Amino acid sequence: MRDLSGLNQLLLTVLIFVPFERLFAARPQKIFRRGLLTDMAFLFINGWLVLIGVIVIMTGAALVNRSILPAAVTQAIDDLPYLVQVPIVILIADLGIYWTHRILHVVPAMWQIHSVYHAVEVLDWLAAIHQHPLDVIFMKAGALFPLYALGFSTEAIATYLLVYYWQTWLVHAHVRLGSGPLRRILVSPEFHHWHHSSEAEARDRNFAGLFSFYDVLFGSAYLPKEKKPKTFGIDHPMPSNYLALLAYPFIAWTAKHQRSDPSAIQPQMSNGGEPAQPRHSAPTG
Secondary structure (H helix, E strand, O other): OHHHHHHHHHHHHHHHHHHHHHHOEOOOOOOOOOOHHHHHHHHHHHHHHHHHHHHHHHHHHHHHHHHOOOHHHHHHHHOOOHHHHHHHHHHHHHHHHHHHHHHHHHOHHHHHHHHHHHOOOOOOHHHHHOOOHHHHHHHHHHHHHHHHHHOOOHHHHHHHHHHHHHHHHHHHOOEOOOOHHHOOOOOOHHHHHHHHEOOHHHOOOOOOOOOOHHHHHOOOOOOOOOOOOOOEOOOOOOOOOHHHHHHHHHHHHHHHHHHOOOOOOOOOOOOOOOOOOOOOOOOOO
8 A cells, every 4th residue: 555655646646747848847857768778767766775775764763752752852843732842853853854955965975975966967856866865865864864853743754754855856846936035944846956056156055955044044045036947957977877876975985985096996986987076065044
């Protein structure tokens, strides 16, 4: 039943976003574009790998909740009504998304994982799942670990996950949609597309998933008026098939290690190039 529900949800997503992108396309783009089969592999295979990580996250959070957190804190949270818990949960989770996402850009070893996500050169709703499973697990840890550790209700967390599920598809969709006067409060496709831009001024910007005010607060917001991103991806060749992308971070780490050891044999990258270079952190002021 769970698998059937997941397939129904996926079918609904396709039925919504494919025509949505046709009607409000931000730029001319084919439905059956380059990299589509790779994205389908991410969609159908990643979930099983990520599930293992989520189980570990929930187990660790439950241990913290029962063994470390004061009973008074868990009781106070448990006493909060559902309608009060939901906005708190969403704010905490998106703050976790912001900082884990930013770490993935700043720490060189983590960037090798996250560069798989930024390898997408044709952006649409399906690009949302073009992520290495280690990337997904790390970001889910940032969002979900504090929620389960603090003891928020399953219903409140499920509501956040539902909101984030649809928001993730939306912000990657190649549609002409901004937040208008709320552009410095809410993340929109216009806002997130700049995060994927290969243009230098947009690098390491717009990390939040739901609330752009986190980027405004921490000095990483970039949303110029009367200008749209023209190109996407990273300035380095990347593998194009699913298995090669899964292996990419491990090959990149090995290559870096062996470059620091002149006696070691240099491994060949599957893309014929060098490991992706880490991006510079956005200013924190």
